[in-house]
Amino acid sequence: MGIVFNQSYKNIIIISIAILIGAINTLYFYPVFLKEEYYGLVVFLLATSNLLMPLVAFGSQHTIIKFYSSYSNKDERDSFMSSVIFIPLLTILPITFLVIKFHDLIGNFLSLQNPIIESYVWVIFLVAFATSYFEVFYSWARVQLKSVFGNFLKEIFPRLSIFSLLICVYLNIITKEDFVWWLTGFYYLRLLIMMIYSFSLYIPKIKFSFPSNIKSILTYSFFIFLAGSAASILIDIDKFMIPQKEVISQTAFYAVAVFIATVVEIPGRAMFQIINPLVAKALNENDIKELSNLYSKSSINLLIVAGLFFLLININIDPFYELMSNPSYGDAIWVVLMISLSKLILMSFGCGPAILATAKFYKITLPFSILMAISVYFLNDVLIDIYSINGAALSTLLVVSIFTIVKIIYIKFKLNISPYSVHSLKVLLIICAIYFLFEFIAFSLSNILEILINTLLIAAIYSFLIYKSKSSEAINSFINNLLKGKLRL
Numbered sequence: 339m340g341i342v343f344n345q346s347y348k349n350i351i352i353i354s355i356a357i358l359i360g361a362i363n364t365l366y367f368y369p370v371f372l373k374e375e376y377y378g379l380v381v382f383l384l385a386t387s388n389l390l391m392p393l394v395a396f397g398s399q400h401t402i403i404k405f406y407s408s409y410s411n412k413d414e415r416d417s418f419m420s421s422v423i424f425i426p427l428l429t430i431l432p433i434t435f436l437v438i439k440f441h442d443l444i445g446n447f448l449s450l451q452n453p454i455i456e457s458y459v460w461v462i463f464l465v466a467f468a469t470s471y472f473e474v475f476y477s478w479a480r481v482q483l484k485s486v487f488g489n490f491l492k493e494i495f496p497r498l499s500i501f502s503l504l505i506c507v508y509l510n511i512i513t514k515e516d517f518v519w520w521l522t523g524f525y526y527l528r529l530l531i532m533m534i535y536s537f538s539l540y541i542p543k544i545k546f547s548f549p550s551n552i553k554s555i556l557t558y559s560f561f562i563f564l565a566g567s568a569a570s571i572l573i574d575i576d577k578f579m580i581p582q583k584e585v586i587s588q589t590a591f592y593a594v595a596v597f598i599a600t601v602v603e604i605p606g607r608a609m610f611q612i613i614n615p616l617v618a619k620a621l622n623e624n625d626i627k628e629l630s631n632l633y634s635k636s637s638i639n640l641l642i643v644a645g646l647f648f649l650l651i652n653i654n655i656d657p658f659y660e661l662m663s664n665p666s667y668g669d670a671i672w673v674v675l676m677i678s679l680s681k682l683i684l685m686s687f688g689c690g691p692a693i694l695a696t697a698k699f700y701k702i703t704l705p706f707s708i709l710m711a712i713s714v715y716f717l718n719d720v721l722i723d724i725y726s727i728n729g730a731a732l733s734t735l736l737v738v739s740i741f742t743i744v745k746i747i748y749i750k751f752k753l754n755i756s757p758y759s760v761h762s763l764k765v766l767l768i769i770c771a772i773y774f775l776f777e778f779i780a781f782s783l784s785n786i787l788e789i790l791i792n793t794l795l796i797a798a799i800y801s802f803l804i805y806k807s808k809s810s811e812a813i814n815s816f817i818n819n820l821l822k823g824k825l826r827l
Contacts, residue, residue: 352486353604356493359501364597365662367504369590376514378589383458383518387465389575394433395470397559398425402477404696405555407619414550416542419478421552425559426470437463457515461522468525475529478536485612491532493607499524564704575711576730579718592727595670598658599677601651605643606685609636610692617692629693630755637688637757638765638810644685645769648678649796653776657785669727676731680738682769687742688757690749699752706741713737761809768803772796 368377401422409415437460476488503520506512512520580589613636620629652675659668694703714737721729750756776792783791804810805817 352489353493353607356497357601357604359494359497360597363497363500363504364594367501367508369594369662371504371508372514372517376517377593379455379458380518380521381589381593382455383461384465387462387469390433390462390466391469391473394426394429394466395473396425396429397561398422399470399473399477400695401425401555401559402474402481403614404558404618404700405551406481407615408622412543418555419540419542422555422559423474426474430467430470433463458518461518464522465525468522468529472525472529472532475532475536479532479539480612481615482539483612483615484539487535488532491528491535495528495531496524499528558700561701561704564707575715576718576722576734579715579722580727580730588727591670592673592730595673595727595731596677598651598655599674600681602644602647602678602681603685604647605640606681609640610689613689614692614696617689618696621693621696621698626753626755629753632689633693633749633755633757634688634759635810635812637686637690638759638761639812640685640688641682641762641765642804642810642813644682645765646797646800648682649769649772649776649800650793651678652773653792653796654789657788660785672728673731676728676735680735683738683742686757686762687746690742690745690757693749693753694745697752702748706745710737710741713741761807764807765804765809768800768807772800772803 368380372380402419405418405422406415409418472492476492479485479488500521503512503517503524506520507514507517576592580592613632617629617632620626620632655671655674659671662668694700694706714733717733717736718730721733723729725732746757776796801817805814808814
């Protein structure tokens with residue numbers, strides 16, 4: 339786990355910076371400079387492009403992760419990489435044709451409740467194209483165990499772009515209408531930089547021949563594309579459905595709450611960049627002992643770090659919302675709790691998703707994903723009507739909780755490995771104890787001072803209890819090195 343932890347905490351730093359920039363954008367610049375209507379529009383467009391992205395990528399980014407380490411020589415790898423880079427074109431070309439032919443029909447359908455959407459239909463597809471190929475080249479770098487720069491481009495670059503463009507809107511350099519198109523251009527600039535960096539790490543000799551296992555590659559890509567499409571529905575269908583049932587400003591309120599809640603998954607987003615190729619390598623080598631080690635250690639480490647983020651967010655959420663200029667955003671406080679809890683559950687699963695996606699039984703990801711997508715769609719359809727945006731969050735929490743348990747049971751049945759231990763229970767009890775303790779503590783202070791005191795107290799108490807519980811060797815070693823000043827970036 340040495341290389342995993344080393345690159346993970348570097349990625350955590352990158353993602354934390356990204357979250358900070360994103361917080362400025364999401365909590366202040368977007369609401370003040372774009373207002374709720376255009377903010378909701380941007381959220382809808384990006385969410386819809388994310389729904390489309392798996393179809394465009396056709397699973398090629400996951401295909402690179404799974405198969406790259408299975409080739410023993412450069413010729414085989416060159417043939418594989420030369421082939422996989424063209425896989426997205428199988429869907430990009432026909433999608434482009436369909437959009438050109440049925441542009442007006444698509445626009446009318448998407449803009450029934452909110453007419454402002456109609457003028458930006460092409461943005462959905464253009465961003466999906468750029469994002470898909472970015473993920474391909476990002477995986478290209480990750481299999482070389484070089485994730486940090488790609489993670490910078492993935493997490494920080496788009497937020498800096500948005501930050502810059504929002505400033506330009508404020509200074510009247512560009513209009514709110516132009517903002518969307520400029521943002522689309524920045525997605526393509528990011529793709530170009532990622533492409534150059536990936537080729538600097540590994541340049542294949544272009545071969546016009548398929549690798550010997552091309553059938554397995556295409557089969558895997560097809561199944562992962564289907565599973566990925568269904569998984570994207572789980573992630574972004576709420577932001578797509580809310581504008582169909584509510585005024586688009588509700589999407590902005592929901593997006594802010596989700597943004598706050600997703601801070602919980604920072605450690606996972608950092609660790610998965612480096613651990614997924616290692617999971618694939620262990621499976622390709624049939625090293626179940628190493629796989630079990632990655633599974634259990636990733637689970638406990640992610641649960642610990644994500645648990646701290648969960649506490650900091652939910653204990654400070656009331657004074658935080660009181661700082662916002664528009665009190666309507668505070669109506670989504672329950673969204674924060676439910677989404678952050680669902681993220682904590684996912685983090686406790688560790689590298690389980692990578693195991694399911696790269697093992698011999700990877701085809702099971704398809705029925706899992708389809709069932710999750712169907713479940714969240716119908717729950718959203720019912721619960722949004724009853725509880726508005728809180729209903730969307732409740733749908734996500736229910737589906738994530740149930741299916742995470744099912745997936746854990748399935749991996750246990752197939753490989754006889756589990757992510758949890760007695761240490762997991764200890765960490766969970768610590769999280770619950772601190773949460774309920776601070777729920778009953780109220781400081782009569784200014785909002786900023788209350789947040790500061792809560793943060794310092796929670797971080798100190800939580801770190802002390804985790805350290806004393808000896809639940810994670812990696813975390814304890816990290817704390818020791820931090821205290822001794824031996825931690826190196």
